[in-house]
Amino acid sequence: xxxxxxxxxxxxxxxxxxxxxxxxxxxxxxxxxxTVALLGSSGCGKSTTLNMIVGLESPTSGDIQIDGKSVVxxxxxxxxxxxxxxxxxxxTSMTVRKNLAFGLEVRGKYVLEINRxxxxxxxxxxxxxxxxxxxxxxxxxxxxxxxxxxxxxxxxSILLLDEPLSNLxxxxxxxxxxxxxxxxxxxxxxxxxxTHDQVEALSLADRIAVMNAGRILQVEKASTIxxxxxxxxxxxxxxxxxxxxxxxxxEARGGEVFFRRGDFSLALGAGATVPEGxxxxxxxxESIRLASGADARFTGRVSLLEPRGSEAVLTVDVGRETLKVxxxxxxxxxxxxxxxLAVDRESLHFFDGDNNRATSLELAGRIF
Amino acid sequence: xxxxxVNRQNPALCVDGVCKRxxxxxxxxxxxxxxxxxxxxxxxxxxxxxxTTMLRLIAGLDKPDAGRIELAGSNVAGWEPKDRxxxxxxxxxxxxxxKTGFGNIASPLVIRGESREVVEERVGEMARTLQITHIMxxxxxxxxxxxxxxxxxxxALIxxxSLFLLDEPLSSLxxxxxxxxxxxxxxxxxxxxxxxLLATPDFHEAMAIADTIVMLREGRVVQIDxxxxxxxxxxxxxxAEFIGAPRINLVAASHEPATASLCFARxxxxxxxxxxxxxxxxxxxxxxxxxxxxxxxxxPDSAPVRAELVDVESLGPxxxxxxxxxxxxxxxxxDSLDTVSLSLNSPVGVELAHxxxxxxxxxxxxxxxxxxx
Numbered sequence: 001x002x003x004x005x006x007x008x009x010x011x012x013x014x015x016x017x018x019x020x021x022x023x024x025x026x027x028x029x030x031x032x033x034x035t036v037a038l039l040g041s042s043g044c045g046k047s048t049t050l051n052m053i054v055g056l057e058s059p060t061s062g063d064i065q066i067d068g069k070s071v072v073x074x075x076x077x078x079x080x081x082x083x084x085x086x087x088x089x090x091x092t093s094m095t096v097r098k099n100l101a102f103g104l105e106v107r108g109k110y111v112l113e114i115n116r117x118x119x120x121x122x123x124x125x126x127x128x129x130x131x132x133x134x135x136x137x138x139x140x141x142x143x144x145x146x147x148x149x150x151x152x153x154x155x156x157s158i159l160l161l162d163e164p165l166s167n168l169x170x171x172x173x174x175x176x177x178x179x180x181x182x183x184x185x186x187x188x189x190x191x192x193x194x195t196h197d198q199v200e201a202l203s204l205a206d207r208i209a210v211m212n213a214g215r216i217l218q219v220e221k222a223s224t225i226x227x228x229x230x231x232x233x234x235x236x237x238x239x240x241x242x243x244x245x246x247x248x249x250x251e252a253r254g255g256e257v258f259f260r261r262g263d264f265s266l267a268l269g270a271g272a273t274v275p276e277g278x279x280x281x282x283x284x285x286e287s288i289r290l291a292s293g294a295d296a297r298f299t300g301r302v303s304l305l306e307p308r309g310s311e312a313v314l315t316v317d318v319g320r321e322t323l324k325v326x327x328x329x330x331x332x333x334x335x336x337x338x339x340x341l342a343v344d345r346e347s348l349h350f351f352d353g354d355n356n357r358a359t360s361l362e363l364a365g366r367i368f
Numbered sequence: 369x370x371x372x373x374v375n376r377q378n379p380a381l382c383v384d385g386v387c388k389r390x391x392x393x394x395x396x397x398x399x400x401x402x403x404x405x406x407x408x409x410x411x412x413x414x415x416x417x418x419x420t421t422m423l424r425l426i427a428g429l430d431k432p433d434a435g436r437i438e439l440a441g442s443n444v445a446g447w448e449p450k451d452r453x454x455x456x457x458x459x460x461x462x463x464x465x466x467k468t469g470f471g472n473i474a475s476p477l478v479i480r481g482e483s484r485e486v487v488e489e490r491v492g493e494m495a496r497t498l499q500i501t502h503i504m505x506x507x508x509x510x511x512x513x514x515x516x517x518x519x520x521x522x523x524a525l526i527x528x529x530s531l532f533l534l535d536e537p538l539s540s541l542x543x544x545x546x547x548x549x550x551x552x553x554x555x556x557x558x559x560x561x562x563x564x565l566l567a568t569p570d571f572h573e574a575m576a577i578a579d580t581i582v583m584l585r586e587g588r589v590v591q592i593d594x595x596x597x598x599x600x601x602x603x604x605x606x607x608a609e610f611i612g613a614p615r616i617n618l619v620a621a622s623h624e625p626a627t628a629s630l631c632f633a634r635x636x637x638x639x640x641x642x643x644x645x646x647x648x649x650x651x652x653x654x655x656x657x658x659x660x661x662x663x664x665x666x667x668p669d670s671a672p673v674r675a676e677l678v679d680v681e682s683l684g685p686x687x688x689x690x691x692x693x694x695x696x697x698x699x700x701x702x703d704s705l706d707t708v709s710l711s712l713n714s715p716v717g718v719e720l721a722h723x724x725x726x727x728x729x730x731x732x733x734x735x736x737x738x739x740x741x
Contacts, residue, residue, distance in 0.1 A: 306576035309599035
């Protein structure tokens, strides 16, 4: 079996003699040519993880392997990984060519070799005609390209990107995202990408590792993670709006099974037995729809209406629960209005009440 | 006449023909708009559009060169900032470094001499709303940027001025918190009947929370409308491009009256009735605006547009496809499940899903044809 490009094994990072745990027991395998996003809010440990891979910080315990070899004791400059920060760190007084050549010059490479490498990278980034331009005359997305190019000329075996797009304006960001996807497919680089922005992670990564409080909660393909969240945190983090989560219990009443929390109650079909204890019900905002009359499974009052142009997001108070519902853009609704809602049983998710992990249940004669 | 009727006649804020010049640059040029009481109005524009300048003039931190600013019916020219009864919240936040989170939020109440019980209750409520109860006893230097921002918001919102001016109040927060907090801001504004004027470059934010959007570009008001109207009926090409993601498709199009067809991207379809009604205003050649959600995939053999798939960008449940042919490049917003069977560089068919939502722009001026009719 091939060795993974990068493997993190039980990686931990503590500060202040263990009173602060920044990264706790992380395991991650990244295959060659893969792009993996570390996604989480600020303070979740994603940047610390990246810094340990680069070698800017050393782990408290655990191992980091590149091509099957431990690099924990290898100094940063020898690990052959390239890091691009959100602040471009481009020398603005130098030309693009100088900037791109910098990393090779300090490594004492031959001029001919440097020129060839610089021109190759410039070609790849579509900047061949900008090589003699001064960096200070470039726009944000061009600067970011130079920053990435500076790293690429050194032919790193892994490219690490720390929120590389967060300083760019929206349109430049869209262009850069497309650019990065093209680079990935053209040169098959292995990329680890740190971001707090789920759209960036979803649009760029093959797989996403969702982090919270120093731990990786789920690693899943970007194409399926929204549909199959494995943990309540992931369900509540991904999606815009994220999945509606209600913690409650199952109940069998009069031959029918319900999921209930306070005055919120959802009928799940005929049945007599239910599992004990707490569970969390997950409903995607896109799976709930407006319904009237007998079709409505529950009713609620609209407390917020947020148009998005192509759709609108309703916040509906159902008893003491607050649900987000995605509706068509021209649904004529007002705040304060009472609406009926329906949800398909096939679209429901359940999570264990103790460990918050996704769980599959046999209830009312079907598998949820 | 009851109080509400009086309030309707005197909006919380009325800006009339305001101009402001900084040396040679015109920062604001004949800006006029009103902010009704208990509403949330958003000033939307990119960096340099004049948003902050506008807010500073209203707060009294700068003087307009021309025009009039009325707060609750009174012309406030020459009034000191402290006499205007407005609260301004900037994106760069200055907290008292030697006061805790609690002390910072409480300070406006303490200065006013509120009782200890009132202060504790109101600050506690504010801290819960802003999700910062855990940092109430900490000093600013031990807080993250986002936490400091929320304390600053709390300190500003604990007051009860007649008008809140918020200058990009959520810009330094991370994506998830920003979305939660803007909903909270909106709820607070509505529950307490506050009047908010909020400046932002983020159209998502503007769409989600505004009653009315004032679109500012290079110091001029380009359009004033509700969010959905601005999306559906933008004043011009630039507004159409500024509002909406993925960005609207703009393609060269022509009207063939003889066959009643619309031609674009090498496609020929029935001419939409709503554009037909513009007959006289509509030139034969124009620019067609198609929102990405108004296009869908179709059988390549029979679809009006035949193109090659050049990019797939997943946004989670939905994906953006970019397709290209000799005449145009188009973006489509589709269900991610529909992209599974597609492969890059293969032929795809595209058809219109909502032809009645197509927009027509004057290719020379960029104005939407029919705007204001």
